[in-house]
Amino acid sequence: MTKNPSKRKRKNKPTSKKYKFYKIEDGKIIRGRFCPRCGPGVFLMKAKDRLYCGRCHYTEFFSTENKEKK
């Protein structure tokens, strides 16, 4: 019949979205936030209120709440 079902069907899944972290403005490459632990090669995943590194689990919270001090 068909091919071996154990062979995973490859979906149209994007491999790495690293390109998303790069922006080019005025001919300059502007990178997104990267992990201070892993180095510039590892970018931080953007969550709702924090940045997260999937490699070393480094988490950086946005300090929006403490921005306005009374």
Ligand SMILES: [Zn+2]
């Ligand atoms: Zn990291």
